[in-house]
Amino acid sequence: MFGLKVVRQNHVGLVETLGKYSREVRAGLNFYIPIFQKVRIVDLAMIPLALQGYSVITKDNAEVQTNVTLNYHVTDARKFEYENSNSVESMIQLVRGHLRDIIGKIDLNEALGSTSKINADLANAIGDLTNTYGIKVDRVNIDELKPSASITESMEKQIRADREKTAAIAKANGEARSIEIETKARNDATVSTAKAEAAATIARADAKAYEIKKLNDMLASVDNKYFTAQQIQAFSELAKSPTNTVVMSKDEIGKYSDIPVTAQVMNQMANDK
CATH class of the missing domain: 3.30.479.30 (Band 7 domain)
Incomplete structure (x- = not known):
C-alpha cells in the first residue's frame, strides 16, 4: 500500500524511512510507504x-x-x-x-x-x-x-551645550567686531581731526612767515628818512597826548632838535608845562 504526498512548488520533501533519511523528492505528486516512511517538507522560498x-x-x-x-x-x-x-x-x-x-x-x-x-x-x-x-x-x-536612554540624554545635553557655546561665541565675535568698528571709527576721526589741525597750524605758520618776510623785505628796502618820518609822527602823536614828559639822552635831543617839526613839538611840550 502506497501513500501520496504532494510537494508544493518551491518546496522539497525529505523522505525518512524508519526515522532515517533516505531520499529527497521534488515538487509534485510523490509516493511513499505509510507507517514505514514519513515525508518532511522544507520551504525553499525566501x-x-x-x-x-x-x-x-x-x-x-x-x-x-x-x-x-x-x-x-x-x-x-x-x-x-x-x-x-x-x-x-x-x-x-x-x-x-x-x-x-x-x-x-x-x-x-x-x-x-x-x-x-x-x-x-x-x-x-x-x-x-x-x-x-x-x-x-x-x-x-x-x-x-x-x-540607551542615558546616552540619548547625554547626547541631547551635549548638543544643547554645543549650540549655546556656538551662540555665545557668535555673540562675542559680533560684540568684538562692533567694538573694533567703533574704535576704528573713533581713531579715524581723531586722525582726521589731528591732520586738519596740523594743516591749519601749518597754514597759519606759513601765513605768519610770509607776513614777517614781507615786512622784513619792506624794511630792508627803505632808508633812514622813512624811520625819521616815523619818529616825527610819533612825536606828533605824543604832543597831542596828556603825556608831557619825554626822557631821552643828550645825543638824541641834539639829533632831533635839528628837525624843525621835532623842535616845534618839543617847544609845545615845554610851553604846556
Whole structure:
C-alpha cells in the first residue's frame, strides 16, 4: 500500500524511512510507504526575519539597541534539517555575533553615521552559510541603531551645550567686531581731526612767515628818512597826548632838535608845562 504526498512548488520533501533519511523528492505528486516512511517538507522560498532589540556595546562603551532584518532561504534541505537542531537560531546567533564584533570596533558617533558600511561589513562577515547550516542570507539590513536612554540624554545635553557655546561665541565675535568698528571709527576721526589741525597750524605758520618776510623785505628796502618820518609822527602823536614828559639822552635831543617839526613839538611840550 502506497501513500501520496504532494510537494508544493518551491518546496522539497525529505523522505525518512524508519526515522532515517533516505531520499529527497521534488515538487509534485510523490509516493511513499505509510507507517514505514514519513515525508518532511522544507520551504525553499525566501523568508524574512526581524531581530529586534539586540543590545551591543560600541568601542567607547556606549550601549546601543539594534533592530536588524534579514532575508534568507534554504539551499540544502538535508543540512538544514539534519545537521543542526535549529539552523535558523544558529544563523541568528551568528548574525548577532558578527554585528557585536563590528560595532564593538567603532565609536558611537561613527556607528550612528555609518549604518550602510555596517550593513556591508555584516553581509561580508556572514557570507554563505550553506556549508554550515544549509542557509544563504540574501539580504541583511540594520533598521535602527538607538542609544540607551542615558546616552540619548547625554547626547541631547551635549548638543544643547554645543549650540549655546556656538551662540555665545557668535555673540562675542559680533560684540568684538562692533567694538573694533567703533574704535576704528573713533581713531579715524581723531586722525582726521589731528591732520586738519596740523594743516591749519601749518597754514597759519606759513601765513605768519610770509607776513614777517614781507615786512622784513619792506624794511630792508627803505632808508633812514622813512624811520625819521616815523619818529616825527610819533612825536606828533605824543604832543597831542596828556603825556608831557619825554626822557631821552643828550645825543638824541641834539639829533632831533635839528628837525624843525621835532623842535616845534618839543617847544609845545615845554610851553604846556
